[in-house]
Amino acid sequence: MxxxxxxxxxPDEIQxxxxxxxxxxxxxxxxxxxxxxxxxxxxxxxxxxxxxGMKLNERELCETLGISRTPLREALxxxxxxxxxxxxxxxxxxxxxxSGTEIWEMFELMSGLEAFSGELACERITPAEIAVIKSLHxxxxxxxxxxxxxxxxxxxxxxxxxxxxxxxxxxxxxxxTSLNRRLKSLRFRSNFNxxxxxxxxxxxxxxxxxxxxxxxxxxxxxxxxxxxxKRDAIMKRETDAAS
Amino acid sequence: MxxxxxxxxxPDEIQxxxxxxxxxxxxxxxxxxxxxxxxxxxxxxxxxxxxxGMKLNERELCETLGISRTPLREALxxxxxxxxxxxxxxxxxxxxxxSGTEIWEMFELMSGLEAFSGELACERITPAEIAVIKSLHxxxxxxxxxxxxxxxxxxxxxxxxxxxxxxxxxxxxxxxTSLNRRLKSLRFRSNFNxxxxxxxxxxxxxxxxxxxxxxxxxxxxxxxxxxxxKRDAIMKRETDAAS
DNA sequence: CTTTTGAATTTTGAATTCAAAATTACTCTA
DNA sequence: TAGAGTAATTTTGAATTCAAAATTCAAAAG
Numbered sequence: 001m002x003x004x005x006x007x008x009x010x011p012d013e014i015q016x017x018x019x020x021x022x023x024x025x026x027x028x029x030x031x032x033x034x035x036x037x038x039x040x041x042x043x044x045x046x047x048x049x050x051x052x053g054m055k056l057n058e059r060e061l062c063e064t065l066g067i068s069r070t071p072l073r074e075a076l077x078x079x080x081x082x083x084x085x086x087x088x089x090x091x092x093x094x095x096x097x098x099s100g101t102e103i104w105e106m107f108e109l110m111s112g113l114e115a116f117s118g119e120l121a122c123e124r125i126t127p128a129e130i131a132v133i134k135s136l137h138x139x140x141x142x143x144x145x146x147x148x149x150x151x152x153x154x155x156x157x158x159x160x161x162x163x164x165x166x167x168x169x170x171x172x173x174x175x176x177t178s179l180n181r182r183l184k185s186l187r188f189r190s191n192f193n194x195x196x197x198x199x200x201x202x203x204x205x206x207x208x209x210x211x212x213x214x215x216x217x218x219x220x221x222x223x224x225x226x227x228x229x230k231r232d233a234i235m236k237r238e239t240d241a242a243s
Numbered sequence: 244m245x246x247x248x249x250x251x252x253x254p255d256e257i258q259x260x261x262x263x264x265x266x267x268x269x270x271x272x273x274x275x276x277x278x279x280x281x282x283x284x285x286x287x288x289x290x291x292x293x294x295x296g297m298k299l300n301e302r303e304l305c306e307t308l309g310i311s312r313t314p315l316r317e318a319l320x321x322x323x324x325x326x327x328x329x330x331x332x333x334x335x336x337x338x339x340x341x342s343g344t345e346i347w348e349m350f351e352l353m354s355g356l357e358a359f360s361g362e363l364a365c366e367r368i369t370p371a372e373i374a375v376i377k378s379l380h381x382x383x384x385x386x387x388x389x390x391x392x393x394x395x396x397x398x399x400x401x402x403x404x405x406x407x408x409x410x411x412x413x414x415x416x417x418x419x420t421s422l423n424r425r426l427k428s429l430r431f432r433s434n435f436n437x438x439x440x441x442x443x444x445x446x447x448x449x450x451x452x453x454x455x456x457x458x459x460x461x462x463x464x465x466x467x468x469x470x471x472x473k474r475d476a477i478m479k480r481e482t483d484a485a486s
Numbered sequence: 487c488t489t490t491t492g493a494a495t496t497t498t499g500a501a502t503t504c505a506a507a508a509t510t511a512c513t514c515t516a
Numbered sequence: 517t518a519g520a521g522t523a524a525t526t527t528t529g530a531a532t533t534c535a536a537a538a539t540t541c542a543a544a545a546g
């Protein structure tokens with residue numbers, strides 16, 4: 001997960017004049033096979049290449065990734081600990097398939113994390129950071145004008161990430177990220193229509209105002225409501241589609 | 244060679260009349276070795292048998308637990324994903340040693356989780372559950388009278404767990420539990436004195452009142468303040484002790 | 487006497503091997 | 517033909533083996 005801070009194995013190296021080489025140190029941190037495998041499969045799941053419920057055959061995956069079973073199995077254990085896959089004893093692994101209740105609860109937790117994050121951010125964010133978020137907001141508005149949904153999504157996520165960042169709490173950010181990954185992997189049918197889009201934009205405006213005024217309670221409430229609405233819309237749609 | 248938990252390889256066995264056997268099903272869920280190893284080591288860490296910063300030698304651990312390196316390494320990967328240990332490439336694993344900042348942040352996150360949990364609990368808890376918590380509270384008071392600190396701690400934890408339970412959110416509970424484990428493993432010097440103890444008790448009384456009145460905001464605020472105070476006391480003490 | 491270099495040992499990373507369980511395929515009977 | 521029972525195959529779980537990296541230790545040079 002964390003790339004070990006690079007270390008000096010050979011002190012001589014720092015004596016060379018750094019003409020156009022890397023200023024500090026080259027790439028001392030070696031990758032562990034199992035880590036790259038975790039990332040690979042994680043991306044497969046989040047990107048939807050591996051869909052929910054899909055069986056993960058060890059032999060197949062080994063061949064695909066060109067590795068032996070040992071590092072693969074270690075990676076699977078980690079992914080299971082993260083909640084992205086399920087492992088049944090003697091039956092193998094499969095991409096987690098969550099019940100409606102579980103998804104509902106995860107959204108609720110997410111709303112709580114975002115709300116808390118927003119509250120902390122109001123106390124700690126710098127004017128410069130607010131400026132960056134504002135510019136992202138305007139870029140997002142531009143995406144809206146161009147009807148470019150995917151870039152809108154990216155800016156939207158980026159803004160939320162920045163607020164999270166401004167909360168200055170690594171543990172919170174990691175929890176948020178981990179949960180966000182699990183939710184993203186669910187790949188809900190998007191049913192964005194113009195009204196919803198504009199409503200979301202309006203809520204974002206409110207968020208910015210609250211952030212500017214450093215009104216933690218207000219930002220917190222907006223973020224929570226924002227996410228709960230999203231949840232209810234998604235859940236409604238998913239259950240409708242299922243019937 | 245370790246004895247695998249006995250399984251039914253021969254279906255005939257279940258045809259015998261279950262005179263004094265288990266009523267429903269014996270132990271169909273077979274334990275995976277790696278799971279029991281995770282639990283073992285996790286307990287070692289939380290109980291303080293393995294202290295923060297301690298190096299985990301694979302060969303030693305294998306011999307101690309009587310297993311081979313494969314399941315042990317899988318277990319270590321899981322524990323690393325949980326944040327209980329750190330693994331440095333080609334250097335092995337050690338029990339996580341957290342910086343003051345990290346601890347401070349984890350307490351802050353914990354306060355947010357508890358506050359959210361309390362708010363949800365107020366909406367969802369049943370009168371029966373409130374009654375149970377009340378009885379635990381009285382038992383806790385009795386522990387206070389007897390000056391029995393360890394049983395006081397147990398009741399205290401139990402009450403918080405029940406509130407969490409009443410929030411009806413598995414994802415939240417799991418996140419809470421995981422973080423709680425990491426914090427518990429830090430084994431802070433306890434510096435409980437009578438005043439603090441009585442103050443904590445008083446706060447608990449307030450919590451109960453808020454819960455009874457289903458005043459989510461109030462319970463939330465108390466829980467958060469409660470934990471932030473605890474954090475500041477601990478952090479002050481730890482930094483004082485360090486100097 | 488300290489520091490540096492390089493070989494020996496230990497420890498970790500990953501592949502292979504072996505064993506046990508589950509799944510599949512097949513045969514034989516009704 | 518359907519189904520039960522059994523053998524064959526596949527798949528998973530865990531131990532062992534092999535290779536690479538790190539650590540230790542000792543000897544030699546300054």
